[in-house]
Amino acid sequence: MLKPALLIAATAILVSCSSMPGKPVLRGIAAYEGDPRLGERTDSICFASTIDGFRTNNDRTVVLKDGRREYLVEVLGACPELEFAQAIGLDARTNCLTRSDALLVSSSLMGQTTTVGSGRCLIKDIYTWDSRAEAKPEPETEDAPPAE
Numbered sequence: 001m002l003k004p005a006l007l008i009a010a011t012a013i014l015v016s017c018s019s020m021p022g023k024p025v026l027r028g029i030a031a032y033e034g035d036p037r038l039g040e041r042t043d044s045i046c047f048a049s050t051i052d053g054f055r056t057n058n059d060r061t062v063v064l065k066d067g068r069r070e071y072l073v074e075v076l077g078a079c080p081e082l083e084f085a086q087a088i089g090l091d092a093r094t095n096c097l098t099r100s101d102a103l104l105v106s107s108s109l110m111g112q113t114t115t116v117g118s119g120r121c122l123i124k125d126i127y128t129w130d131s132r133a134e135a136k137p138e139p140e141t142e143d144a145p146p147a148e
Contacts, residue, residue, distance in 0.1 A: 028060040028074045029125060038072060039128030044096040045071050051090065051097070059083045062103070063129050070129040073103070079121035081105040091120070099123055 032038045045051065045066060053065040059078045062085070064071050075082060082088075082105050089104035090097055105119040 027078075029072070029127065031061075032072065036133040037130050039130060042071070042126050042128055044098045045126060046096040048090050048092050048095060048097040054085070054088050057082055057085055062088070063131070064088075070131055072127045072129040073123055074125045074127075075103065075121040076124040079103075079105065081107060081119050082121050097123070097126070099125060 026033070029038070045064065047066070051064050051066050054062050055065070056063045059080050059082055061072055061074050062082055064073055082103065084107045085105045086108060087106040089106070091102040091104055092098070093101060101123050103121045103123065105121055107119075
């Protein structure tokens with residue numbers, strides 16, 4: 001009988017420790033504040049069909065590559081599929097990718113994307129990105145251990 005009580009007490013202590021307030025985790029564009037790679041906000045990426053790659057993706061942002069230019073795209077809210085994307089399609093109303101258009105995300109190497117469902121991430125903002133600028137250290141994530 002003592003073991004279940006001890007297990008419950010230990011669980012309660014662990015839960016209370018994990019919910020203690022700490023340094024807030026920055027998300028989306030806020031995680032890149034002061035980063036020299038982050039440029040000005042832009043209204044669109046025209047000739048969206050020339051986007052030929054992506055990288056540095058997490059559940060809130062992704063860097064899209066358009067030939068020599070790069071853009072940091074922030075999605076509206078969390079888009080968990082974006083972090084594990086193997087292929088990204090674009091759902092744009094015009095030839096320019098703008099706010100409120102969508103990224104169609106697939107975790108399949110075959111690139112199967114859909115226009116509806118959980119793999120659709122609405123675009124909140126678009127910023128120019130300069131990967132050649134000296135980067136600051138990567139932002140902390142929820143899974144990162146606390147700095148000592």
